Amino acid sequence: MQPDGNAPAHRLARVAAHLNPQMEEGAASALRPAVCRAKGGAPGFKVAILGAAGGIGQPLSLLMKMNPLVSVLHLYDVVNTPGVTADISHMDTSAVVRGFLGPQQLDAALTGMDLVIIPAGLPRKPGMTRDDLFNKNAGIVRTLCEGVARCCPDAIVNLISNPVNSTVPIAAEVFKKAGTYNPKRLLGVTTLDVVRANTFVAEVLGVDPRDVSVPVVGGHAGVTILPLLSQVTPPSSFTHEEVKYLTNRIQNGGTEVVEAKAGSGSATLSMAFAAAKFGDACLRAMRGEAGIVECSYVASEVTELPFFASKVRLGRGGAEEILPLGPLNDFERTGLEAAKKELSESIQKGIAFVNK
Numbered sequence: 001m002q003p004d005g006n007a008p009a010h011r012l013a014r015v016a017a018h019l020n021p022q023m024e025e026g027a028a029s030a031l032r033p034a035v036c037r038a039k040g041g042a043p044g045f046k047v048a049i050l051g052a053a054g055g056i057g058q059p060l061s062l063l064m065k066m067n068p069l070v071s072v073l074h075l076y077d078v079v080n081t082p083g084v085t086a087d088i089s090h091m092d093t094s095a096v097v098r099g100f101l102g103p104q105q106l107d108a109a110l111t112g113m114d115l116v117i118i119p120a121g122l123p124r125k126p127g128m129t130r131d132d133l134f135n136k137n138a139g140i141v142r143t144l145c146e147g148v149a150r151c152c153p154d155a156i157v158n159l160i161s162n163p164v165n166s167t168v169p170i171a172a173e174v175f176k177k178a179g180t181y182n183p184k185r186l187l188g189v190t191t192l193d194v195v196r197a198n199t200f201v202a203e204v205l206g207v208d209p210r211d212v213s214v215p216v217v218g219g220h221a222g223v224t225i226l227p228l229l230s231q232v233t234p235p236s237s238f239t240h241e242e243v244k245y246l247t248n249r250i251q252n253g254g255t256e257v258v259e260a261k262a263g264s265g266s267a268t269l270s271m272a273f274a275a276a277k278f279g280d281a282c283l284r285a286m287r288g289e290a291g292i293v294e295c296s297y298v299a300s301e302v303t304e305l306p307f308f309a310s311k312v313r314l315g316r317g318g319a320e321e322i323l324p325l326g327p328l329n330d331f332e333r334t335g336l337e338a339a340k341k342e343l344s345e346s347i348q349k350g351i352a353f354v355n356k
C-alpha cells in the first residue's frame with residue numbers, strides 16, 4: 001500500500017520535500033520557498049520574473065501570484081528575493097513561489113519555465129531618455145536572455161526592460177546566436193502605452209476606460225509611441241486640438257511619471273498592472289483561448305523595419321499573427337515616418353551591441 005502523503009506523520013516530510021533543491025547551504029532559511037498542499041502536477045503554467053525585487057518586479061510578482069493560470073512562480077533578482085519571496089508566498093493563492101538570488105541561481109530560476117517576464121534593469125531619472133539606459137541595461141538583458149536560451153529555450157519571453165526598442169533586438173540576437181530564436185516567442189511589452197491611451201482617451205470622451213480600446217503602434221519611446229486615434233473603439237471623433245493633446249500625453253506618459261517621482265524612479269505600479277494584463281493574455285492564449293489580440297513590439301513585416309509594435313494575435317506559440325496597421329490618416333502617417341526613423345536607429349544599436 002502507498003503511504004498516505006496527507007497522514008500527519010508524512011505531512012512535514014512532504015512540506016520539507018518542497019524545499020528548493022537548488023538552494024545553496026545557508027541560503028535555505030533566507031530563501032525559504034513556499035510550500036503548498038497542492039499535489040504535484042497541478043494544472044497551470046510556470047512563470048519566472050527576472051528583476052522580481054524591483055519597483056515593477058514586486059507588484060508584478062504579487063499580481064502573478066494572484067493569477068489562477070500560474071502554478072509555479074519563480075522570483076529571480078540579484079538582491080532582496082528572500083524577503084519578497086517569503087512575503088508573497090504567504091498569499092493564499094495556488095501558485096507555489098520560489099525565490100532565486102544572484103547569477104549562480106539564474107539557471108535554476110529558469111529551468112522548465114513556460115513564460116519569462118523581464119523587468120530587470122535601471123529605470124530613468126528626470127532629464128534622461130530611455131536610450132540613456134542602454135549602456136547598463138543592454139548587458140543585463142543579454143545575460144538574462146543567454147540564461148533563457150540555455151534553460152528554457154521554448155519559453156515565451158515578455159521583455160519590459162528599457163530601452164525596449166533596443167532590448168528586444170538584443171534578445172533576438174542572443175537567441176539567434178544560441179540557435180534558439182523563434183520570433184513568435186519574443187514579445188516587447190508596450191501594454192502600458194495602451195493602458196495610458198485608454199485612460200487619457202476615456203477622460204476626454206467622459207467614458208469608462210474599460211470600454212475604450214486604443215491601438216498604439218511603433219515602439220516604446222517618445223515619437224515611436226504612435227497612438228492610432230482614428231481607430232479607437234468605440235468609434236470616436238476628436239478635434240485636431242484633442243488629437244495633438246492626446247498624442248503628446250500618451251507619448252510622454254512615462255516622462256510625466258518620471259518627473260512626478262522626482263528622481264525615485266519611473267512607472268512601477270501602472271507598469272506592473274500592464275505587465276500582469278499582458279502576461280495574463282499570453283497565458284490565456286497559451287492555454288488555447290482564441291481571439292486574443294494585444295499590441296506588442298515584435299519581429300514584424302508590417303513596415304520595412306525588422307521590429308515594430310502593432311496589434312498581434314496571441315496563440316499557444318506566442319505572437320501567432322501580426323495584424324496590419326489598418327488605414328492611417330495624414331497626422332498618423334506623418335507620425336509613422338518620425339517613429340520609423342528613430343526606431344531604425346534603436347534597432348541597429350541593439351543588433352550591433354550583440355554582434356560587436
Ligand SMILES: NC(=O)c1ccc[n+]([C@@H]2O[C@H](COP(=O)([O-])OP(=O)(O)OC[C@H]3O[C@@H](n4cnc5c(N)ncnc54)[C@H](O)[C@@H]3O)[C@@H](O)[C@H]2O)c1
Pocket residue numbers: 050051052053054055056057076077078079119120121122123124133137140143144159160161162163164189190191192193220265266267268271
Ligand atoms: N516597457 C515598459 O513599458 C516599461 C515601463 C516601466 C519601466 N520599464 C523599465 O523596466 C525596468 C525596471 O524598472 P523598475 O522601476 O522596476 O526598476 P528598479 O530599479 O526598481 O528594479 C529593477 C530590478 O532589476 C534588478 N536587476 C538589476 N540587474 C539585474 C540582473 N542582472 N538580473 C536580475 N535582476 C537585476 C535590480 O536589482 C532591481 O531589483 C527599467 O529598465 C525601466 O525603464 C519599462
Ligand SMILES: O=C(O)C[C@H](O)C(=O)O
Pocket residue numbers: 123124130162192220253254255257258266267
Ligand atoms: O518612462 C520610463 O522610463 C519608463 C517606462 O518606459 C514608461 O513608459 O513609463
